[in-house]
Amino acid sequence: MIIRPMKKSDLPQVMAIEKASFLAPWSEEQFLYELKENPFCSLFVAEEKEYIVGFIDFWITFDSGCINQIAVHPNLRQKGIASILMEDALKRLAGQGVRSVTLEVRTHNANAIKLYEKFGFVSRLIKKAYYDNGDDAVYMEKGLIS
Numbered sequence: 001m002i003i004r005p006m007k008k009s010d011l012p013q014v015m016a017i018e019k020a021s022f023l024a025p026w027s028e029e030q031f032l033y034e035l036k037e038n039p040f041c042s043l044f045v046a047e048e049k050e051y052i053v054g055f056i057d058f059w060i061t062f063d064s065g066c067i068n069q070i071a072v073h074p075n076l077r078q079k080g081i082a083s084i085l086m087e088d089a090l091k092r093l094a095g096q097g098v099r100s101v102t103l104e105v106r107t108h109n110a111n112a113i114k115l116y117e118k119f120g121f122v123s124r125l126i127k128k129a130y131y132d133n134g135d136d137a138v139y140m141e142k143g144l145i146s
């Protein structure tokens with residue numbers, strides 16, 4: 001498996017994973033904005049034998065990082081793919097001088113929270129009704145030594 005920057009041609013496979021993974025999936029336009037226009041954005045895919053099996057989207061603003069999305073194909077979960085994506089992203093973030101990484105995750109998304117805790121993220125506060133459907137978010141943070 002390789003981790004590489006996402007290309008526009010990956011969009012159909014990424015969208016399929018996105019739709020299967022999130023309650024409020026991003027649109028193709030949002031991904032295209034992230035890919036082509038957002039100067040703060042990094043989007044990486046995990047590719048196995050020419051198939052996209054997962055992706056991660058993160059932003060870097062000066063010395064702060066933010067994980068926006070991480071998702072793995074539903075049939076390929078619990079095989080360590082998100083961990084590989086996360087490890088790679090954290091190395092890139094540290095390599096670019098990022099000192100603190102944050103994220104929001106739905107309070108009921110126990111699997112994702114476990115993934116983040118595995119990588120040293122700590123819950124800092126609950127953001128009430130953070131999502132459109134009224135779900136609360138856990139705001140998590142991890143310091144990086146760069």
Ligand SMILES: CC(C)(COP(=O)(O)OP(=O)(O)OC[C@H]1O[C@@H](n2cnc3c(N)ncnc32)[C@H](O)[C@@H]1OP(=O)(O)O)[C@@H](O)C(=O)NCCC(=O)NCCS
Pocket residue numbers: 021022068069070071072073076077078079080081082083084105109111112114115116118
């Ligand atoms: C969260 C998600 C990305 C994890 O992907 P994954 O490839 O299955 O994760 P990994 O196999 O690398 O597991 C990493 C850790 O997450 C936790 N975890 C992941 N899935 C789990 C499950 N079903 N049950 C319990 N723990 C789980 C474990 O702590 C695991 O570490 P361990 O195997 O050493 O115990 C995946 O479930 C997913 O795509 N979910 C939908 C999208 C989403 O919710 N994204 C996060 C919010 S942006």
